[in-house]
Amino acid sequence: TEAERFPGAEMTLTVEAMVQDKKAIQAGTSHYLAQNFAKAQNITFTGREGSEQHVHTTSWGVSTRLIGTLIMAHADDDGLVLPPRVAPQQIVIVPVTPKEDTKQAIIESCHAFAETIRREHRYAGSPIRVHVDDRDIGGGVKKWEWVKKGAPIRIEIGPRDIESRKVCVQRRDKAANDKEFVERDTFLRHVTETLDEIHHSLLDRARAFRDENISEVGNLADFTMHWNQDNPGWITTPWAGSRQQEEELSKEHKITIRCLPIDQQEGDAAPCILTGTPTKARAIWGRSY
Numbered sequence: 001t002e003a004e005r006f007p008g009a010e011m012t013l014t015v016e017a018m019v020q021d022k023k024a025i026q027a028g029t030s031h032y033l034a035q036n037f038a039k040a041q042n043i044t045f046t047g048r049e050g051s052e053q054h055v056h057t058t059s060w061g062v063s064t065r066l067i068g069t070l071i072m073a074h075a076d077d078d079g080l081v082l083p084p085r086v087a088p089q090q091i092v093i094v095p096v097t098p099k100e101d102t103k104q105a106i107i108e109s110c111h112a113f114a115e116t117i118r119r120e121h122r123y124a125g126s127p128i129r130v131h132v133d134d135r136d137i138g139g140g141v142k143k144w145e146w147v148k149k150g151a152p153i154r155i156e157i158g159p160r161d162i163e164s165r166k167v168c169v170q171r172r173d174k175a176a177n178d179k180e181f182v183e184r185d186t187f188l189r190h191v192t193e194t195l196d197e198i199h200h201s202l203l204d205r206a207r208a209f210r211d212e213n214i215s216e217v218g219n220l221a222d223f224t225m226h227w228n229q230d231n232p233g234w235i236t237t238p239w240a241g242s243r244q245q246e247e248e249l250s251k252e253h254k255i256t257i258r259c260l261p262i263d264q265q266e267g268d269a270a271p272c273i274l275t276g277t278p279t280k281a282r283a284i285w286g287r288s289y
Contacts, residue, residue, distance in 0.1 A: 080150025
């Protein structure tokens with residue numbers, strides 16, 4: 001809305017995210033400034049006709065806020081949960097070395113397996129990012145460190161796994177102690193599918209949570225009642241109010257119009273919750289950080 005738009009912008013587009021306490025974060029924005037900024041700063045170019053013109057400019061607010069939003073949307077009580085496409089390490093292999101005489105063979109096996117994954121498999125257009133954690137510290141410490149760091153897949157390889165040609169696989173989108181023993185060749189055949197499964201599991205979970213916590217409200221009484229709840233989530237309303245009316249409602253309930261969803265501006269007309277004016281416009285309201 002005009003009240004929430006970037007100062008000087010003629011249009012602002014936002015990616016609006018719901019995090020786990022049902023609050024909103026303006027995760028990323030882009031702003032069309034038209035010629036307003038260019039005229040103020042005298043930024044010009046020579047057009048095809050040879051005349052001097054002011055440029056049209058944009059401004060992009062796509063930054064580290066997206067990282068904070070990702071953490072708040074997906075993390076759990078054990079730490080980070082990272083979608084595979086953005087995880088620094090998509091697979092972490094942890095050698096399990098209970099005895100000194102088999103330690104080197106296990107570490108070498110882990111590195112060989114990691115190299116096979118990197119060489120033979122790609123995910124989202126790039127070689128899969130695999131890390132072997134061969135530090136000389138306890139396996140339990142390593143496991144929980146990578147749980148907290150949100151690595152999508154953790155693999156453990158020990159002496160018996162070398163003999164059986166199996167690996168112990170743990171996925172970060174599942175419970176911390178959920179594990180599966182898989183044939184190495186089977187894991188390799190399905191590794192990209194598994195990463196994609198994790199990606200869509202996190203996406204579907206976040207979308208379902210968002211959709212479950214957005215309700216439609218058609219009158220001012222229900223609108224007011226909604227904000228008297230703890231952790232109320234978002235609401236969608238018909239809206240045709242002025243900037244001043246929007247700011248008064250926002251101040252009264254400690255909320256803002258988060259966005260006017262692009263795909264919800266051409267439906268059936270309904271009375272604005274405040275003015276009663278028939279409108280096709282829909283607004284999403286929520287509490288934010």
